[in-house]
Amino acid sequence: MDIIDIKTYMQSIGREARSASRLVARAETASKNQALAIMAMAIQRDEQELLVANAKDVENAKTRGLDTALIDRLTLTSKGIAGMAEGLLQIAALADPIGEISDLSFRPAGIQVGKMRVPLGVVGIIYEARPNVTADAAGLCLKAGNAAILRGGSEAIHSNQAIAACVKEGLKAAGLPETAIQVIETTDRAAVGELITMKEFVDVIVPRGGKGLIERISDEARIPVIKHLHGICHVYIDEGADLDKAIRIADNAKTQRYGTCNTMETLLVHEAIAREVLPPLCKIYLDKGVELRGDAPSRAIIAQMNEAVEEDWHTEYLAPILSVRVVSGLDQAIEHIAVYGSQHTDSIITEDYSRARRFLREVDSSSVMVNASTRFADGFEYGLGAEIGISTDKIHARGPVGLEGLTSQKFIVLGDGHIRQ
Amino acid sequence: MDIIDIKTYMQSIGREARSASRLVARAETASKNQALAIMAMAIQRDEQELLVANAKDVENAKTRGLDTALIDRLTLTSKGIAGMAEGLLQIAALADPIGEISDLSFRPAGIQVGKMRVPLGVVGIIYEARPNVTADAAGLCLKAGNAAILRGGSEAIHSNQAIAACVKEGLKAAGLPETAIQVIETTDRAAVGELITMKEFVDVIVPRGGKGLIERISDEARIPVIKHLHGICHVYIDEGADLDKAIRIADNAKTQRYGTCNTMETLLVHEAIAREVLPPLCKIYLDKGVELRGDAPSRAIIAQMNEAVEEDWHTEYLAPILSVRVVSGLDQAIEHIAVYGSQHTDSIITEDYSRARRFLREVDSSSVMVNASTRFADGFEYGLGAEIGISTDKIHARGPVGLEGLTSQKFIVLGDGHIRQ
16 A cells, blocks of 8 residues: 555544444443453454464564564463453453442532443554454453554464454454454555554554563654553662561562563662672572662672663663662652652552651652562552553543543533533 | 753753652652642742742733733742742642542452552643743642642742742752752753653653643644643533523623633524523623624624624634524534534523433533532532543543643553462
């Protein structure tokens, strides 16, 4: 398709999505749940077809010489397919947030004013590699009453289309418009440029993928984007902290999984407790093969530490590497987080009431914790029942984003002939 | 200042604002209220100085040949100055939303997860003419724990600087940083371009002024903007509506004030009730000098109606002009609003339970009403105690925006050494 065709194609996709969104917005909970259940059934039933389609994508990816990590994320297994189906059933089991009316109160003028929760409208999902996003994200958007436009990676085109067929089957069976969930069929990059700028048809963009993708989308989008760019998370071990808690948490926050956005990347330690806590803690890190990069005071305590340079405080390693800094106290810890953090997730380990309160209040991140691992920053752990992604922005959604992040609230007013004086 | 200087100047303003915002974020309620009270006192005390500064601006505006409506909005009076002071005292009397913790609940993993309300950080206010915005907007930002950067119109430069001096006096007296509220001193337009794109220092932009200003800001901003562009509001008189309520509301929604964004611009009437309601209602409009523009069916009922053309359904008149359309029922009314509305405020006049419920659910506007005048869409009427502006966007803030719109919620997690399995 040439550029003019792509614009026309995308405008048509957008128009269909906007039109379908009005029907999905008023759909009964039972219809949406039925669609999700049929999707799950179809995905499980068509396991062989999905695996065949996926094999084609993997074959092509290998031929194109794409890197192993990407091929890894691209590959569907029986287990992954079962997971997709199970995920859709879990979404169906969630409470439906749409239509809920809250705070409906009488005002002095005599009118009743409240809020009603409604879908955002049309969600654009832009993702790479992982075919399961086709089902997961579409399911969440639908449950929250939205229409969705899906733009997967070109490397997963066959897998995504096969999953999309199951999705359409679910919509149709439930009497919902098939255009409620549309998959963009052209791999031309111009389609993405259209998707993130067609404000009249799309209400929010959700990019799922690597930093390159998210940066590009954020820079060029004229539509709000739910995203986090960096996960430079901190654990600060305060003076007087319980050593067991500190070691357990600092270990878990770094090593439970290295490649997640809520993994600790920098450890801050109060100088008064450094000599007690660093040796046992760093032994655990070194035994697990974590490379340590520390400032002079920490290197004076732990010999097997490399020198940390300025850039290390700014770095999200997503690997078994950890920056370590000894600080003079809470003020310096908070300052460090403010300067080097990415407003994602930060945790203090302390037994001091006042310092715990200060940390909670003063650290400007989407999740702020006391005596808990940063790895808890997750939609399921928080009880949202779902997770579209994690937002480090302060507007609209902040932190792990569940169904509510795909909705908004409008004001409703009930009167009895009331007029303004 | 040349362009390089402006960028440097604005970066410095931004840096100061970001730094001040961290102090304001943790300021005690009493300090913020004290600052507001001193500001109010200083404004009242310096009435003469403010009037003299304002007279200089008005003189220059007349010399420059600016239009009378603008000079009108530019002019400060004793009453307006008293209003500014009173407004600040009212803001001081509002409950402080900052630091409030809600929904702190235990999760299966044993952690307590909740939300804490916090300031957005730094708010950029861009406004034209009305000098009172300097005090009003700065007061709201401060109460909600933010720092503010104010960019007023060049036509009001002396007035704004005089008011800003009172503002600074209040900050200083309360022990808050004077850079918590900064007024941009250069009238160069490049400063605005910097303000709306310096994402690292500014969290949200609030434009206050005419459509030209708001459109320009919205198009070029790389920072979220709280705004509404158009107020094309509807009243739909349904079949079986109570005639008294319908006439009273439709009159008030149009004629109580013509130039506000929540003024009705298009009246929709069910064909079954048109012959009953249009004659008495239109007599009221015509007696008040409202020009009526209607479709063929309405013109068949009311002779003194001009012909409505397609563009009239899209038009926000902000004047004594009203578009009138006869519709076949609720479906057509909802369709009309979806196509021609601006998602601002729409009201149905009905006695039918089911149609009222459908209208509330299906109309995708920031305020949806039953048997109440659209003129109620206002932060004070809704009980917000304040109004930054009205948003027709669906992200973050929707409808009249009060203090809460200048805040966000971060997650807080309280543990006791908990780690993720």
